Amino acid sequence: MIQIKEVIKTYPARDGGSVVTALDGVTLTINRGDIFGIVGYSGAGKSTLLRLINGLEMPTKGEVIVDGKEISRLKERELRQARQKIGMIFQHFHLLWSRTVRENVAFPLEVAGLPKEQIRKRVDQLLERVGLAERADAYPSQLSGGQKQRVGIARALANEPDILLCDEATSALDPETTASILQLLKEIHREMGITLVLITHEMSVVRQICNKMAVMENGRVVETGMVSSIFSQPQQALTKQFVKELQPSIQDDDTSGEVVELPLADADKLVTLAKKHGIRFSVVSGAIAGEQDDRLRVRVDGTEEQVLAVRQVLNGGERAC
Ligand SMILES: Nc1ncnc2c1ncn2[C@@H]1O[C@H](COP(=O)(O)OP(=O)(O)OP(=O)(O)O)[C@@H](O)[C@H]1O
Numbered sequence: 336m337i338q339i340k341e342v343i344k345t346y347p348a349r350d351g352g353s354v355v356t357a358l359d360g361v362t363l364t365i366n367r368g369d370i371f372g373i374v375g376y377s378g379a380g381k382s383t384l385l386r387l388i389n390g391l392e393m394p395t396k397g398e399v400i401v402d403g404k405e406i407s408r409l410k411e412r413e414l415r416q417a418r419q420k421i422g423m424i425f426q427h428f429h430l431l432w433s434r435t436v437r438e439n440v441a442f443p444l445e446v447a448g449l450p451k452e453q454i455r456k457r458v459d460q461l462l463e464r465v466g467l468a469e470r471a472d473a474y475p476s477q478l479s480g481g482q483k484q485r486v487g488i489a490r491a492l493a494n495e496p497d498i499l500l501c502d503e504a505t506s507a508l509d510p511e512t513t514a515s516i517l518q519l520l521k522e523i524h525r526e527m528g529i530t531l532v533l534i535t536h537e538m539s540v541v542r543q544i545c546n547k548m549a550v551m552e553n554g555r556v557v558e559t560g561m562v563s564s565i566f567s568q569p570q571q572a573l574t575k576q577f578v579k580e581l582q583p584s585i586q587d588d589d590t591s592g593e594v595v596e597l598p599l600a601d602a603d604k605l606v607t608l609a610k611k612h613g614i615r616f617s618v619v620s621g622a623i624a625g626e627q628d629d630r631l632r633v634r635v636d637g638t639e640e641q642v643l644a645v646r647q648v649l650n651g652g653e654r655a656c
Pocket of ligand 1 (some may be wrong): 375378
């Protein structure tokens with residue numbers, strides 16, 4: 336769906352400074368239907384990468400291929416069409432403050448030149464979907480942060496995009512609202528089969544929603560793979576640091592036993608095994624996006640022999656920490 340091939344992006348020097356290299360040889364593949372998280376601290380190059388995916392900027396070197404088309408080779412009209420198939424939501428919502436909720440969501444449809452009646456119907460459906468039908472005539476200033484982001488999501492979905500780019504979409508929200516927005520995104524992903532790309536500095540967001548992820552530092556991808564694998568066996572120092580930030584919440588309630596990672600498809604086997612041998616277990620984490628390679632992390636309580644037996648029976652249930 337999205338292929339980034341050896342992309343370099345530099346910006347000209349400002350005020351006598353040196354050239355800024357925002358992306359320094361990035362190669363990344365995001366498959367159709369992925370919920371892909373891109374993590375990194377400020378200045379890592381995440382936003383630049385998103386701007387290249389939606390064709391707002393072009394790479395200095397390398398290729399950005401979206402749905403089989405190399406973005407930098409598209410003519411203006413083709414680029415406009417391609418961009419209609421890519422929705423985007425932002426940390427600070429970017430709503431039009433002088434327009435009502437309904438008018439904000441209608442905006443991209445007006446730009447696309449749809450007839451009025453069609454726009455009305457589509458906007459009604461979208462507002463219903465994001466749970467804002469009652470607030471259609473409100474202005475953004477009258478809404479909570481979560482509601483504003485729901486307007487942003489409805490607007491981003493207006494042209495039925497294949498890809499939704501989320502730029503720190505929950506960073507301005509409290510944890511409860513964040514959870515409800517991530518839940519909405521998950522539902523939309525399931526219903527529309529849309530590909531989601533999230534950039535964030537919060538690993539908790541990645542753990543809650545993504546199936547795959549990349550970690551960026553100084554314009555490079557330092558690690559990429561399945562979320563479950565990266566969380567259980569981070570390789571790079573930066574990734575370990577990000578994962579560590581979440582450890583207290585994982586270990587809060589129970590530090591005994593051993594964490595075992597297994598394919599989601601083997602969850603039934605684990606339940607049978609636990610019942611048979613009286614072993615207790617609790618789910619630690621798992622990215623469940625309906626894929627065959629989804630993994631589950633569980634904390635198994637029991638003697639060393641019991642834990643070993645679980646690992647052996649689960650054939651592929653690797654020790655995770
Ligand atoms: N238009 C621009 N002109 C000059 N430098 C830029 C421009 N856009 C980004 N940069 C620089 O490129 C580097 C990467 O920035 P980018 O915004 O992509 O990082 P980021 O990981 O998204 O961080 P943040 O979350 O703070 O936006 C930074 O050093 C930034 O200052």
